[in-house]
Amino acid sequence: MQTSSESDNGLAIRCEGIGKHYRIGLRPRYRTLRDTISDMARAPFRMLASRGNTPARVDRDVWALRDLSLEMPHGEVLGIIGRNGSGKSTLLKILSRITRPTEGQIEIRGRVGSLIEVGAGFHPELTGRENIFLNGAILGMTRRVVDQKFDEIVEFSECGRMLDTAMKHYSSGMYVRLAFAVAAHLDTEILLVDEVLAVGDAGFQKKCLGKMGDAANQGRTVLFVSHNMLAVDSLCTRAICLHEGRVVLDGPAPSVTSRYLQTWLPAFKEVHYDNVETAPGNNVVRLHRARIRPLNRAPTDQLTVRTAFAVEFECWKLASRARLTFVADVYNEHGVNVFTTASKGDCTVSVGLLRASFIVPADLMNDGTFRICLLVSLNGHAGAEDIEWNDLLAFEIHDVASEIRGDYHGHWSGALRPNLEWRTELIESFPASGAGAQVLL
Amino acid sequence: MQPTDVAKLTIRATDKSWSLNWGEFWQHRELLYFLTWRDIKVRYKQTVLGVVWAVMQPLAIALALTVFFGRVVHMPSDNLPYPVFAYAGMVLWQFFAQALTESSNSVVANERLISKVYFPRIFVPLSAILASLLDLVVSLLVLALFLAWFHIAPSAPIVLLPFFVLPAVLTSLGAGLWLSALNVKFRDVRYTVNFLMQFWFFATPIAYPTSSVPVRLRLLFSLNPMVGIVDGFRWTLRPEGAFPAQSFTLAVFTATVLLMTGVYYFRRTEDTFADFI
Numbered sequence: 039m040q041t042s043s044e045s046d047n048g049l050a051i052r053c054e055g056i057g058k059h060y061r062i063g064l065r066p067r068y069r070t071l072r073d074t075i076s077d078m079a080r081a082p083f084r085m086l087a088s089r090g091n092t093p094a095r096v097d098r099d100v101w102a103l104r105d106l107s108l109e110m111p112h113g114e115v116l117g118i119i120g121r122n123g124s125g126k127s128t129l130l131k132i133l134s135r136i137t138r139p140t141e142g143q144i145e146i147r148g149r150v151g152s153l154i155e156v157g158a159g160f161h162p163e164l165t166g167r168e169n170i171f172l173n174g175a176i177l178g179m180t181r182r183v184v185d186q187k188f189d190e191i192v193e194f195s196e197c198g199r200m201l202d203t204a205m206k207h208y209s210s211g212m213y214v215r216l217a218f219a220v221a222a223h224l225d226t227e228i229l230l231v232d233e234v235l236a237v238g239d240a241g242f243q244k245k246c247l248g249k250m251g252d253a254a255n256q257g258r259t260v261l262f263v264s265h266n267m268l269a270v271d272s273l274c275t276r277a278i279c280l281h282e283g284r285v286v287l288d289g290p291a292p293s294v295t296s297r298y299l300q301t302w303l304p305a306f307k308e309v310h311y312d313n314v315e316t317a318p319g320n321n322v323v324r325l326h327r328a329r330i331r332p333l334n335r336a337p338t339d340q341l342t343v344r345t346a347f348a349v350e351f352e353c354w355k356l357a358s359r360a361r362l363t364f365v366a367d368v369y370n371e372h373g374v375n376v377f378t379t380a381s382k383g384d385c386t387v388s389v390g391l392l393r394a395s396f397i398v399p400a401d402l403m404n405d406g407t408f409r410i411c412l413l414v415s416l417n418g419h420a421g422a423e424d425i426e427w428n429d430l431l432a433f434e435i436h437d438v439a440s441e442i443r444g445d446y447h448g449h450w451s452g453a454l455r456p457n458l459e460w461r462t463e464l465i466e467s468f469p470a471s472g473a474g475a476q477v478l479l
Numbered sequence: 480m481q482p483t484d485v486a487k488l489t490i491r492a493t494d495k496s497w498s499l500n501w502g503e504f505w506q507h508r509e510l511l512y513f514l515t516w517r518d519i520k521v522r523y524k525q526t527v528l529g530v531v532w533a534v535m536q537p538l539a540i541a542l543a544l545t546v547f548f549g550r551v552v553h554m555p556s557d558n559l560p561y562p563v564f565a566y567a568g569m570v571l572w573q574f575f576a577q578a579l580t581e582s583s584n585s586v587v588a589n590e591r592l593i594s595k596v597y598f599p600r601i602f603v604p605l606s607a608i609l610a611s612l613l614d615l616v617v618s619l620l621v622l623a624l625f626l627a628w629f630h631i632a633p634s635a636p637i638v639l640l641p642f643f644v645l646p647a648v649l650t651s652l653g654a655g656l657w658l659s660a661l662n663v664k665f666r667d668v669r670y671t672v673n674f675l676m677q678f679w680f681f682a683t684p685i686a687y688p689t690s691s692v693p694v695r696l697r698l699l700f701s702l703n704p705m706v707g708i709v710d711g712f713r714w715t716l717r718p719e720g721a722f723p724a725q726s727f728t729l730a731v732f733t734a735t736v737l738l739m740t741g742v743y744y745f746r747r748t749e750d751t752f753a754d755f756i
Contacts, residue, residue, distance in 0.1 A: 056492075060754065131753065135490060135597040138750035144490040158595040161517055163524045175513040176596055 049147065050228055050259040051110040051133065056142030057283070058103040058128050102128040103139070103283040110261070112148070112227075115254040117274035117291050118263045119298055122428045123318070125283040126263045130154055130230050133261065148227030148259065151178060155232070157217030162206035166197055166216055169205055173220045187223045194245075195219035215242055222249045228259045247273070265409075265428055266373035267295040299371050299407050307433050314354050322360045322422045323414050326391060327352040330433045333397065342438040343405055343455055349431070350395040351412060355387065357419065364394045365413040370406050376453045401457030404450060405437040494750070499742065503599055511602045511609075518581075518610035533614035534621050537569035544569070544686050557688045558719045560629050568685035570622055571712050574615040575647050575705060576676050581607040582655030583672045587662050590756045600749040601742075604655045608648060615644065626716065636718040643712040646734045650704045653737030656745040663748065663755050684709055689726065701726035704734040 103125045110116055118126050132139050134152030159176040160169050170191055174184040184191075192198050195216040200208060208216070231250070250273055254260055264270050270277055270291055277294035279287035279302060286302065287294045308329035311317035317324040333346040341347055351364060364381040381394055409432040414425040442457050443450070504511075523529045541562065548554040549561035556564035582604035586593065589603050619640075626633065662668035683705040684692070692700050701707055707730025710723040 132490070136594065137753040138494070139490065139492050141492045143492070146488040146490070147486070149486060150488070152597065155591075155595040159592045161521060163521045164517065168520070172513050172517055175510040176592065176598065178507070178510075178598070181509055 048111045049109055049145075050112045050114070051108065051147075051261075052145045053106060053108040053133075054143045056103060056106050056132060056139045056144060057101055058125075058132060058137070059140040060100050060102055101283050103132070106142070106280075106283065106285060108278070108285070110259060112259055113257045114276060115260040115262065115274045117270035117277035117294075118261060118280065119265070119267070119270060119277060119295065120280035121302070121432075122430065124280040126280055127154070127232060128283075129280070130232050130261065130263055134230050146228065149178070150228045150230065151224040151226035152230040153177075153221045153224070153232065154230070156221045157213060160205060160213070160217060163204055165204055166201045166208070169216070170220055173217070177221065177224050178226070179224065183225070191219045191223050194222060194249075211242075218242075218246055222246070226258075228261075229253055230261045232263045265369075267299065267371060268373045270295055307431065309430065310352075317354070318427065319353070319425055320422045322355070322357045322416055322419055323362065323425055324354045324356065325351070325427065325430075326354055328410075328412065328427075328430050330431055340436050341433060342436045343403060344400050344438055345435075346397060346400040348395050348397050349410060350393060352391060352393045353414070355389050355392055357422075358388045360419040360422075361417045363415040363417060365415060366396070367411045367413070369409050369411070370404075370453055371408075374453050376403075376408065401442065402454060403435050404452055404455035405435050407432065407434050409433075499601070499746070500599070504601075507599055507602065510598055511606055514602055514606035515609040518606055519613050522610065530614075530617055533617040537566060537573040537618050538621065540573075541566035541569045548686050554687055555691060557690060557713070558717055559631075559713065563625050563629050563631065563716070564688070564713065565686065566625055567622060567713050567716055568683075568709055570615065570618045571644070571647060571709055572680065572683065572685050572705070573618065574611055574644075575651050576680070577614065578608040578611040578648070578651035579654050579658070580672055580676060581611060582651065583658035583662055583668060585655075586659040586752065587666070587669075587756065594753045594756055600752060601656070601745060604659045604745075605652065608651055608655060611651075612648070631717055633716075634718055636715045640712065640715045643708055643715065646704065646708050646731055649738050650708070650730075650734040653734060653739075653741040656738075656741030660745045660748045660752075663752050679703070679705065682706075689723070697726070698729075701729045702733060704730040704737070706730065708734075 102123075106125075106129065118129065120126050128137075130152065131137050131154065133144065133146070134150060134154065136152075136154070157173065159173055161172065164172065170188065171181065171184055175181070192201060195212075195218075197208070197212050197216050197219075200212060205213060205216075247269060250260070250262070250269075254273055260273075262270065262274060274291040276289065277287075277291040278285050279294055279298045281302060287297055308327070309325075310327035310329075311325055314324055314326075317326065319325050328351045329349075330341070331348045331350060332341055333348055335345065349366065351366075353362075355362065362381075365378065366380075367378045368376045370376050379396055381396075409429045412425075412427045412430045416422055416424055437450070442455065523532060526532060528535065544565040545562045549556070549565065554561065559567070585603045585607040586600070592598075593600065593603070658668050658672060682700075682703050689697070689700070689706060689710055707723060707726035707728070711727045711730075714720070714722055
């Protein structure tokens with residue numbers, strides 16, 4: 039008994055068998071009364087249908103988290119990794135009390151600050167100064183605390199000049215900097231952070247990462263959800279990997295991230311969804327299929343640095359007036375954005391299933407594990423937000439002998455390994471021996 | 480960090496209690512202030528007339544009522560001149576209608592906040608109502624001008640005026656809690672609210688006095704809490720007749736029932752707002 043109470047006191051967070059159940063298809067779209075009435079009207083028919091041995095529509099029920107237990111001692115910095123839809127964000131939302139778990143119990147000791155999105159509650163009509171106070175209050179800071187830290191926040195944000203200007207006149211970079219600056223000064227004992235570091239330019243990202251490191255060193259308990267393996271490795275003492283709502287890896291951060299990259303991530307050279315109603319997306323675009331296809335080879339062949347391959351996305355377009363732009367970001371295993379490519383012009387085709395693809399030529403990629411994030415911009419289509427699918431695809435490119443390597447067989451460094459034409463030519467030859475030496479001397 | 484002296488929080492899958500967490504409200508009290516302040520600050524941004532709009536709306540409708548009901552139909556107006564009668568009713572009605580409409584839409588309008596940050600959700604509809612109180616204060620000042628213009632000297636009961644605003648606040652909060660929570664799941668609410676407010680307007684003695692309602696229907700009529708509230712409010716301006724005790728008591732009762740059930744429904748659904756919004 040004594041030992042258990044002692045260990046309990048050392049725990050900041052204890053989750054016991056938590057699960058979160060969603061009815062997919064109902065969640066992304068809001069319900070109208072008509073839906074409920076038609077659901078009720080359909081219910082008896084559904085019962086008849088299931089009696090007739092037709093499979094019921096069970097695919098609409100999804101457990102975003104299932105039977106997850108987790109203990110975090112005070113002062114631990116825990117990284118949470120996993121593919122999109124593995125339950126990372128749901129876990130943070132439950133811990134920060136944005137939504138309630140369907141089952142299980144959680145005990146938290148200490149004040150919780152959650153940074154699931156920076157700048158939540160910023161109002162474009164208010165000035166930067168006003169928004170600092172508003173956002174601070176929303177994050178749970180008292181006015182006295184904001185007053186004390188005001189100068190620090192302003193200095194961190196690098197927006198001092200614009201402080202009394204309405205935020206609608208801010209550039210997106212300034213907006214994000216001010217948002218993070220407020221959030222970074224949250225001084226709760228427990229901090230829940232969701233990928234807020236992926237903001238701003240490289241310099242500011244570094245600054246944010248430093249601030250996170252400070253939080254970790256001050257003995258605060260931090261939960262850090264990220265796709266950036268380098269950040270997880272450098273910030274976290276421990277990491278867990280979620281897959282389909284369960285913990286599949288748990289241990290020291292570097293070993294979890296490397297096992298994740300090796301065994302869990304590469305399994306997704308192709309994803310597809312057959313049901314337009316349950317596929318990820320919104321009422322404008324839904325994902326049918328995404329895949330990596332080697333050109334001129336069997337689809338099952340492994341990719342090498344010498345293989346050209348196509349990246350294909352197939353989507354259902356559900357609104358004829360939407361103008362779509364596809365943007366693909368390719369990252370390597372270190373979280374480096376190797377390149378970004380976007381479909382040119384707007385895709386204005388009418389509704390239906392459409393395919394967007396691009397080809398990565400042979401002799402461009404270095405070997406390693408890569409992942410692709412797809413952003414579908416709706417160009418301000420009313421009633422829907424742009425879609426971002428992180429880690430939609432992941433694939434491995436293998437090394438093979440090639441002419442580029444020549445006689446070198448060691449590790450080939452660099453984010454890319456393009457086959458560039460080298461020309462070596464003589465600009466001026468020395469005159470016949472003897473004479474050349476005389477010229478130089 | 481001393482783990483022994485920090486707050487302990489337990490989250491369970493089901494929370495059957497429906498009592499309000501007053502300690503938490505106190506902890507977040509500044510947020511209520513800031514949300515109200517934001518709503519006030521933003522409401523008249525980039526308008527030329529600014530807060531004058533708070534007076535324009537009840538004034539314009541009171542003018543229309545005076546022309547059509549006062550002059551054309553010769554509607555009785557108890558012991559007040561018809562323009563004062565109509566404007567006094569409109570001031571309170573405008574507050575109620577605005578508070579209810581704004582609070583019904585408030586939860587959905589603050590979708591990003593609710594799906595990304597935790598705070599007592601009840602602050603969202605509540606701050607919408609508190610922000611509407613500013614407009615009420617401004618239009619009450621104009622009511623004072625009306626009284627001066629029509630040579631109505633305020634008598635002692637005028638100090639009771641705020642007590643008739645309070646049940647209007649409670650009614651709008653009760654209905655606002657119901658509608659804002661329903662709006663998360665059923666966006667039909669947005670369209671229903673406009674319709675509801677028009678219907679409610681006709682069911683409330685703004686353009687006509689309660690005395691013109693047949694006596695046998697009075698009790699049924701007074702089930703609408705706004706009946707007793709508006710009558711009581713007008714009574715404080717010129718307390719010559721009898722105080723509408725029956726309808727006002729009934730109003731306090733129905734307003735309380737509406738508020739209690741509203742709090743209950745809101746409490747039961749707020750935990751999953753983020754899943755549906």
